[in-house]
Amino acid sequence: MASASLPTITPTATDVVDNSYLRTLVGYNARRASLSIIEVFMERMAVYGLKVVDFSVLSLVAHNPGITSRQLCATLGVLPPNLVGLIAALDRRGLIERRPHPSDGRAMGLHLTPAGEDLCAQAEQTAATLEIDATARLTATERKTLIRLLQKVYD
Amino acid sequence: MASASLPTITPTATDVVDNSYLRTLVGYNARRASLSIIEVFMERMAVYGLKVVDFSVLSLVAHNPGITSRQLCATLGVLPPNLVGLIAALDRRGLIERRPHPSDGRAMGLHLTPAGEDLCAQAEQTAATLEIDATARLTATERKTLIRLLQKVYD
DNA sequence: TATTGTTATACTCTATAACTATA
DNA sequence: TATAGTTATAGAGTATAACAATA
Numbered sequence: 001m002a003s004a005s006l007p008t009i010t011p012t013a014t015d016v017v018d019n020s021y022l023r024t025l026v027g028y029n030a031r032r033a034s035l036s037i038i039e040v041f042m043e044r045m046a047v048y049g050l051k052v053v054d055f056s057v058l059s060l061v062a063h064n065p066g067i068t069s070r071q072l073c074a075t076l077g078v079l080p081p082n083l084v085g086l087i088a089a090l091d092r093r094g095l096i097e098r099r100p101h102p103s104d105g106r107a108m109g110l111h112l113t114p115a116g117e118d119l120c121a122q123a124e125q126t127a128a129t130l131e132i133d134a135t136a137r138l139t140a141t142e143r144k145t146l147i148r149l150l151q152k153v154y155d
Numbered sequence: 156m157a158s159a160s161l162p163t164i165t166p167t168a169t170d171v172v173d174n175s176y177l178r179t180l181v182g183y184n185a186r187r188a189s190l191s192i193i194e195v196f197m198e199r200m201a202v203y204g205l206k207v208v209d210f211s212v213l214s215l216v217a218h219n220p221g222i223t224s225r226q227l228c229a230t231l232g233v234l235p236p237n238l239v240g241l242i243a244a245l246d247r248r249g250l251i252e253r254r255p256h257p258s259d260g261r262a263m264g265l266h267l268t269p270a271g272e273d274l275c276a277q278a279e280q281t282a283a284t285l286e287i288d289a290t291a292r293l294t295a296t297e298r299k300t301l302i303r304l305l306q307k308v309y310d
Numbered sequence: 311t312a313t314t315g316t317t318a319t320a321c322t323c324t325a326t327a328a329c330t331a332t333a
Numbered sequence: 334t335a336t337a338g339t340t341a342t343a344g345a346g347t348a349t350a351a352c353a354a355t356a
Contacts, residue, residue, distance in 0.1 A: 017230045018218050021279070022211060026286050026298060027192040029305035034185040035232070036309040041182050053346095056177060063173050070314060075172045077190070082347065084316060106314040106355045124176070131181050137307045143181060146304040150184035152292045153301075154191040225337060237324065239339060261332045261337045313356070321348065326341105333336070 030150075040134040041127070048123050049093075053078065053086060055123055058112070061096055062120045066109035068101065095119060185305075195289040196282070203278050204248075208233065208241060210282065213267070213275045216251055221264035223256065250274060 022028045038052060045055055056076055061067055069087060073080050087110070090096045095116035101107035112120060135143055177183045193207060200210055211231055216222055224242060228235050242265070245251045250271035256262035267275060290298055 015226070017215065017222060017226050019215065019230055021214055021218055023306065024302070025282060026290050026302060026305075027189070027196050027207075027282075028211070029302050029309075030185060030189040030192055033305040033308040034182070034189040037182040037185055052182075056183070059176055060172065060174065063176055067172060068314075071170070071172050075174055079348070080315065081317075081319095081349085101314095104314080104356075108315075127180060127182075135181050135308050137310075138304065142304055142307070145300065146308075147179070147181060147184050149293065149297055149301040149304070150181075150188040151178065152297070153188040153290050154184075155292075223337075234325065235338065236326085236340075236342095256337090259333075259337080261330095263338075311356100314354085315352105316354105317350105317352080319349085319351105321346100323344100323346070325344070327343100329338105329340075331337085331339105333334100 026153075030153075037131075037134045040130055044126050044130050045123065047126075048119055050119075050123060054090065055127070057083075057086065057090065058095065058116065058120045059124060061110045062112050062117065062124075065111050066099075066101070068104075068107045068109060070107065072110075090116075181308075185308075192286075192289045195285055199281050199285050200278065202281075203274055205274075205278060209245065210278055212238075212241065212245065213250065213271065214279060216265045217267050217272065217275045217279075220266050221254075221256070223259075223262045223264065225262065227265075245271075 041052055041055075045051065050058070053076065057072055060072060060075060064071070069080065069083055072078070073083055078086075087096070087098070091098060094113055097111045097113055098108040099111060101109045132143075135146075138146065196207055196210075200206065205213065208231065212227055215227060215230060219226070224235065224238055227233070228238055233241075242251070242253070246253060249268055252266045252268055253263040254266060256264045287298075290301075293301065
């Protein structure tokens, strides 16, 4: 970190990039904000050995015991072939279980193991803290407004 | 499209996935909104043979004549090796030119060709329209608020 | 005939190491 | 010594086709 009393390298005029046009676009701003939050998300979830999608899967299974792979795919926008390895890995780690679906012989109902419940609860607590930190420049009211407007875009 | 008068397949209770927890997270909402806008962006930019990054590069070069690859990388969060092919392709299409940098012999200043200026102007017009369409459920005021809050997150 | 879960595979995007030429 | 641009390559993420078992 540079001390305030030290001379700083002043960028020349040609070093300053004018991105004011891109900043008028909702898509550009949504993508940049999204990436900046997800960056923090990935850092803190690495402690649990979870990627962003792993967390989403774990959390959805926690709140929807018996959910199928198909339902996870539809909810998260992941294609079935790309969920197979992910589910298998969580299974191998002893975090989730695949049980035969009660009414559909083709499907498997997903459930958290006790270890999975523990990890998910911890991860969700971390997520709650992280969310505040990653959007620290927002007031609580602004954060609620932001979420409401974002949902209005994609709902 | 199903007519409103036709009987619809009513999903059973087990089909309804509870994602209310994920919806409390700014990151989840930012990512979903971001993807829904970028989806429309990609569709409409395909007409010009441009991907999202191509558009950003073209627009930044338009508003910053003589900008270097390095500056583009820093502004867009793209790694230098991944920009090389992209720039080369735009060059081959006759949309941009690489001229020797006036003060740094290692760098190349990027400039739009007349064809590039034309395409960029059209694409920016399309982007402006698309933005409104992709966020049609927002009022103009809400759209401005959304952009302000998103910038507060990543700035 | 349609759907769930799966395998295999291809394509795109992103990341790392190392080189060259210039600063 | 450090930086701009480049090459080659590896890894992650995302896509389609096709199959077995079940609806």
